[in-house]
Amino acid sequence: MTEERFMSTATSAAVVQEAERFGRKPGRRVDEIVRAGTLAEGVYELVIRDAYVARNAKPAQFVNLYPADASLLLPRPFGVAEVTGDEVTLIYQVAGAGTRQFTQLAAGDAVDVLGPLGKPFDLDKSANYVLVGGGLGIPPVMLAAQALSVRDDVTVTTAFGYRNERFADDLVAQYVDAPHSITNEEGNVIDLLDSIVPELEAAAKAGRPPIVLSCGPTPMMKAVAQWGGRHGAEVQLSLEARMGCGYGACVACVVDTPQGRLKVCKDGPVFTSEQLGWVV
Known part of the structure; x- marks a missing residue:
């Protein structure tokens, strides 16, 4: 990773620490890409390092990822598929120009993230x-x-x-x-x-x-x-x-x-x- 990317990861940790200090959810932050690749034809995997999402994401919640291209203003939602330690696995397909950009990411790159968001599944019952x-x-x-x-x-x-x-x-x-x-x-x-x-x-x-x-x-x-x-x-x-x-x-x-x-x-x-x- 470049020095800039290490600084971005530190900034992400600082965003989370500051939010938790005041009892708030953290806002948009920059995460490191741990792994990126293809699972099947047209199906991609992206693994980010985000300890907050890994600790707090519940089934069916999602994270928003922001394309690097500033002309693509809106984030893209990705359902959380798995967590391992502080690593979060996202699985997706290309739906347009925004998600196509994420297929170009590689380990060591960075991506802007917000979340986890949304109402999860109710898993309270024995069933x-x-x-x-x-x-x-x-x-x-x-x-x-x-x-x-x-x-x-x-x-x-x-x-x-x-x-x-x-x-x-x-x-x-x-x-x-x-x-x-x-x-x-x-x-x-x-x-x-x-x-x-x-x-x-x-x-x-x-x-x-x-x-x-x-x-x-x-x-x-x-x-x-x-x-x-x-x-x-x-x-x-x-x-x-x-x-x-x-x-x-x-x-x-x-x-x-x-x-x-x-x-x-x-x-x-x-x-x-x-x-x-x-x-x-």
Whole structure:
């Protein structure tokens, strides 16, 4: 790393220390890139060093990364996929000019970060947590698998849907009791959920009813919500949206609900299927 980058990392630590001193959340800061690479075709991994995010991020929360190009004003939200020590893993795909810039980053580079942000999954109950992710909706539920893996009052089942390459199965295997996945060629996540109903019913009879945690394309999550309604399962959904600020000030990421328009970044990203009116 250059001297400038070492100074940036020190400045980031100072931002966090100053905020914690006054009981506030830290603002925008500069983090070091620990690792960057490709997991599968079109799927990228970025690992940043941020002790505050590593300590405080909860499943389904996200961080905002700011492109280096000043003409790209808005940050891009990235769901936290895993934490190891003070390292935070983000997994993403290119959605435009901003995210394309992040693919050019390498170990030792720096990136501006804000977070963690948003409302997380509710993991308070003893249950069989069924993590349903589609495509790049898989990384946000991966952190739930990691968080739940240390508890002895839950089991964790995955139902991941991939376009082709199963880029997350090996990464999440250490945290999961019953891993399942499917590719587009084989079917979809509803097909997969239907195939494991006997397994889910057995866990329910043993005292661990299913609680579905889902993230992915909206049509997929609506189908998951309806599946949960048919099978009597609680469903929590982490919505994907284009965000401006990430903390509720710009009103760029609203979603229509029976309760009115809510902000995905602040009121969510996690909502229940009942809150969204997606139940059968």
